Amino acid sequence: xxxxxxxxxxxxxxxxxxxxxxxxxxxxxxxxxxxxxxxxxxxxxxxxxxxxxxxxxxxxxxxxxxxxxxxxxxxxxxxxxxxxxxxxxxxxxxxxxxxxxxxxxxxxxxxxxxxxxxxxxxxxxxxxxxxxxxxxxxxxxxxxxxxxxxxxxxxxxxxxxxxxxxxxxxxxxxxxxxxxxx
Amino acid sequence: xxxxxxxxxxxxxxxxxxxxxxxxxxxxxxxxxxxxxxxxxxxxxxxxxxxxxxxxxxxxxxxxxxxxxxxxxxxxxxxxxxxxxxxxxxxxxxxxxxxxxxxxxxxxxxxxxxxxxxxxxxxxxxxxxxxxxxxxxxxxxxxxxxxxx
Numbered sequence: 318x319x320x321x322x323x324x325x326x327x328x329x330x331x332x333x334x335x336x337x338x339x340x341x342x343x344x345x346x347x348x349x350x351x352x353x354x355x356x357x358x359x360x361x362x363x364x365x366x367x368x369x370x371x372x373x374x375x376x377x378x379x380x381x382x383x384x385x386x387x388x389x390x391x392x393x394x395x396x397x398x399x400x401x402x403x404x405x406x407x408x409x410x411x412x413x414x415x416x417x418x419x420x421x422x423x424x425x426x427x428x429x430x431x432x433x434x435x436x437x438x439x440x441x442x443x444x445x446x447x448x449x450x451x452x453x454x455x456x457x458x459x460x461x462x463x464x465x466x467x468x469x470x471x472x473x474x475x476x477x478x479x480x481x482x483x484x485x486x487x488x489x490x491x492x493x494x495x496x497x498x499x
Numbered sequence: 500x501x502x503x504x505x506x507x508x509x510x511x512x513x514x515x516x517x518x519x520x521x522x523x524x525x526x527x528x529x530x531x532x533x534x535x536x537x538x539x540x541x542x543x544x545x546x547x548x549x550x551x552x553x554x555x556x557x558x559x560x561x562x563x564x565x566x567x568x569x570x571x572x573x574x575x576x577x578x579x580x581x582x583x584x585x586x587x588x589x590x591x592x593x594x595x596x597x598x599x600x601x602x603x604x605x606x607x608x609x610x611x612x613x614x615x616x617x618x619x620x621x622x623x624x625x626x627x628x629x630x631x632x633x634x635x636x637x638x639x640x641x642x643x644x645x646x647x648x
Contacts, residue, residue: 385542402551438556460500473547476598478552487555489598 348364354447370499376471378428379496383473386432387492391415394480401477403487409434409457410448424462429497434481438489457490464499471496533604537625540648546629549598550645554631560591565590569643570635573617588619600647607646612639623648 383451386392387404391412416423434457436442442455472495479490509573540555559579563571568590570576578586591608600606605622626648633641 380541382543383541386550403555438594441597473541475548476552477548478555480555486557486561487564489556489594491598 332372339346339392341436365466372469373469379430379471379494382427382430382432382474382494382496383492386494387451387475387477394482396480401480403480404434404490404492406434406457406479406481406488406490407451407483410446410451413457414448414457420462423460427460427462429464430498431458431463431493431495431497432459433493433495434477434479434490435457435493436488436490437476455490464497466499467497469498471498514642522615526531537632543629544626546627546645548646550629550631552598553594553625553645554643556594559586565634566643569610570633570641572589572619575614584588584617585617591619603647605648607644607648609644613644 335417349419386404392408394403394408436455440455442453444450444454445458446454446455472493474491474493477490477492479488480486483489528531554569557563557566558565565569565587568578568583568587571578571613572587576583595606601624605626606620606624607618607626607639608620609616609618611617619641623646628644628646632645633643635641
């Protein structure tokens with residue numbers, strides 16, 4: 318502003334104009350930089366937010382599965398025609414075979430996850446059950462669909478009542494659901 | 500830059516700091532609480548499944564159901580040649596040990612008939628609770644309660 322005090326009025330006006338132009342350019346430049354930084358932060362935040370939403374979605378899906386899976390018709394048990402709150406251990410093998418045969422259909426419904434039952438009471442048994450070994454076993458890996466690359470994993474465990482129709486006997490198993498993020 | 504402009508810039512900085520603070524409060528203050536609420540459903544499901552699984556099994560070499568032995572305990576009866584409550588307590592500890600209580604350290608387990616309560620274990624004053632109604636052979640109603648904390 319002190320430039321105005323110089324003698325040549327035209328020159329000082331020109332210089333003042335140049336200064337104002339420089340000021341405007343600087344202001345626009347700073348404004349653009351701020352907008353670019355803001356957009357960068359916004360895009361990053363949106364990306365993280367979408368990732369978080371996807372993780373939340375998977376977590377909720379795991380929770381819904383842990384609450385409802387033991388009640389689906391493919392696994393749920395009944396006694397004398399009355400539906401009970403338990404899992405039929407013979408149905409577990411049937412479900413495993415079904416899920417293998419209709420892989421695409423179950424993959425669409427269940428996605429990337431593992432569903433395993435571990436018998437824990439009255440005795441633990443680490444032998445895996447399959448269609449050739451139904452009696453002396455205690456691990457049922459009924460559904461397995463892992464992505465090629467796993468970025469994160471959500472694991473939920475709940476006890477379930479396991480009913481054996483042949484022996485008319487209840488056991489306790491742990492149902493473990495692992496959901497994978499690709 | 501003039502004094503007035505400097506003041507406006509200062510004011511803007513203060514406003515921006517307040518907005519950022521408000522955003523942080525929204526993110527960590529409000530959204531975090533929502534997360535806690537959704538966890539309750541899984542805890543409730545875990546407790547209900549636990550009670551259901553334990554009450555279905557037979558104990559004492561498969562001779563008596565857990566439910567019937569709880570009723571025996573309430574009536575000071577005998578199970579497997581022992582005091583019913585003592586036997587159930589040790590059997591419950593075995594089952595709990597084999598299941599493993601996921602994120603919980605303590606539990607309360609009690610049976611009640613009307614307002615009369617008989618505790619097998621009482622370690623939790625608050626927590627996630629599940630209950631189930633039992634009927635004995637005379638049609639009398641008992642409630643078994645299980646609480647995790």
